[in-house]
Amino acid sequence: MSENSKNIAIVGSGLVGSLLSIYLQKLGHSVTVFDRRPDIRTIEFSGRSINLAMSNRGWKSLKEVGIEEEVKKLAIPLDKRAMHVNGKPMYFQKYGKEGEAIWSISRGVLNRRMIDLAEAEGAVFRFNEKVWDVNLPDAKIYTGESEKSEWKEYKYDLIFGCDGAFSRVRHKMQRRSRFNYSQNFINVGYKELTIPANDDGSHKLDKNSFHIWPRGSFMLIAMPNLDGSFTCTLFLPFEGEVSFENITSEKEAKVFFTTYFPNVMQDIENLTKDFFKNPTSAMVTMKCYPWTYWDKVALVGDSAHAIVPFYGQGMNAGFEDIYVLNRLIKKHKDKWDIIFKEYQEQRKPNADAIAELSYRNFIEMSSKTADPKFLLQKKIEKHFSKKYPEKWIPVYSRVTFSDSPYSEALAIGDEQEKIMKDIMEMSEIEKKWDSLEVENSILKALK
């Protein structure tokens, strides 16, 4: 072990915690990962997961420690959306250019594999051990059966809080003066549902598509799993006319699925069963700052920046945190105060940007997808982008298929939006949307 080797605690054995442990072990540190939950490899999954969409930033971070190929075996590439619009035949929307795709992975399947890989690197996992308190200046953690039981004290050189949106480590930082913090829930909840495989193990829907049933204030999505099943997520308001609050019996659930999702009728028994078996979960945007405590403690992933899932970037953003952290560790060696300072300064604007983009996608999906003007705008953008791919990279592509900073994607997206606002105000835009006049106006505005 080198003289710079540290004794490090990671709180949380989720995706970010386990990937970070791999990185830190490879750097020569000794990592212990604490988790209040049992080993996910020994239990059933929670029934509250949305399938993951691994994209560029995620793969880049896995590749850096040589586990990209290993993880790709668990993933299915989706190169398009499959749109199930009521009253229309299903149609496809390509995500990006040839060869660009997002990859569907079951959270549970990936988490299990990541823990295997981390253990293979020498990380030690302590499951079922609940962290209740953290001494920030001394990098000590306290675990025990309950908040009021006898506690065990552990002393480390560094602590990383990878314990998610409701992080206990952050909770402790939050009590300090001048710690900025916000949590904002949206009024829509979600529930995991399943469409099982065909009897022969094949997928019931096109397996290389991200399936969406947009229904205005609510929607259903489905992402494929390796075993032929689809993990579906129903996004639905908590309260209101069509809402979780108003679906309380099997009969009401069946009416709901039959009315709004006729082409999943064949699986209605299963969907209804899942509807009452699985919990309804809330979605939150959580922001905070600072993310670090001197050279002792740092938050990584959701514990620092939980976002709503409508851009599929939660895990990707967390993995990119680790990628950036690793670069800084290599640059500054043992100077953890500088590493942590630069880490939070670099990542905070990007975390805020992807939070904003994710929230906007939620608004877009719930209120704009039925607006003909919005759809026309998107059509014009696509038309132009196809003709001038270098001049107009859609925000979605910047976020998903590049690793340019999220904050840049947001800023350029805002510029594009401003240009399109003027374009949409051109007289008779509906008729001349694909005209040279419109094209030239965009070109001029881009200068």
Added chain:
Amino acid sequence: MSENSKNIAIVGSGLVGSLLSIYLQKLGHSVTVFDRRPDIRTIEFSGRSINLAMSNRGWKSLKEVGIEEEVKKLAIPLDKRAMHVNGKPMYFQKYGKEGEAIWSISRGVLNRRMIDLAEAEGAVFRFNEKVWDVNLPDAKIYTGESEKSEWKEYKYDLIFGCDGAFSRVRHKMQRRSRFNYSQNFINVGYKELTIPANDDGSHKLDKNSFHIWPRGSFMLIAMPNLDGSFTCTLFLPFEGEVSFENITSEKEAKVFFTTYFPNVMQDIENLTKDFFKNPTSAMVTMKCYPWTYWDKVALVGDSAHAIVPFYGQGMNAGFEDIYVLNRLIKKHKDKWDIIFKEYQEQRKPNADAIAELSYRNFIEMSSKTADPKFLLQKKIEKHFSKKYPEKWIPVYSRVTFSDSPYSEALAIGDEQEKIMKDIMEMSEIEKKWDSLEVENSILKALK
């Protein structure tokens, strides 16, 4: 006792907690007030207080329970600002119309009196008793020496959290799903300082003025006390060129006061002593929602909506919460679920509005008071308002001298700002600022 009489716990014996206990006792309930601190009547004040500026909303709330006159004995009316601008002789700015004033009261002096008045109404105070946990559905509170010590359980019908910006009661509500919360600190801190009375007990500065020494990124204010002293507050950035971070010795403090506040030189020994004796405090805007838990628990005052002090409305807003709550209790009698629902729905937009106005005043004070364009705009507004007092009520007057909703003051203020933006863009506005042309433009815009 009537059949509707409730056994009520209030957490926090500050201004809001003690006034609420008076209201509730008068309504026939039995109130116990818990406070983790000792009885403020038995100890010295904290040295971290900004003097209070009681204005219309505060007085209205005291009058409703007949203690306005009693409290007025502790207060000094301030009908103007006394501006101490470097390089200029001191000058006055009237606050409002004839007879309009804000009232300076020492927080400690007021708090002591309020507890006396509350005890006289029959409220029971339990000082030095720390609340660590709250059972929301059962309205139970748990107190003890420390978080991990043996706890005592108390059962009530209702609990009110009046325990300030870092409320323990809210802390418990915050752990529930779908609880929105934010805390944002500003980069400026404050410190309490004192200018003592003259030897004969008289005030060293005009006693009916709110004294301000604006200095761009920082400022000093002074408010009179009955004993001839002034409680001063120094607002100064935590970091940066001129900042708390950079004043670490008596010598540096003396240079600071001599350089920037030459007309308080006579008190430099005292200011310097206070500077190192008193703590530097942070300022936070705290928002949350919901404010209530069914018919069991409600947050009142800073625990629901802490704001930065630059509008002097923190206490006034908290007292107005109580005034509104009282109206709703009288209207809905024993229906606490309806009372709490209407209370939070009515007060939340107003709390958000005064938070925004207070934050804007901070920005205005720190960055705009030296901007000639901003000063010209204020001059035009004042000129117009004097001529058309019914058509242009300044936001400050709506907030301070009326009880129309804060949210209305904010909305009308935004309208006025929009009008003035156009006015300021008129050519040669510097020359014709008091012309009929400008006047007519405003009149037209107001239609």
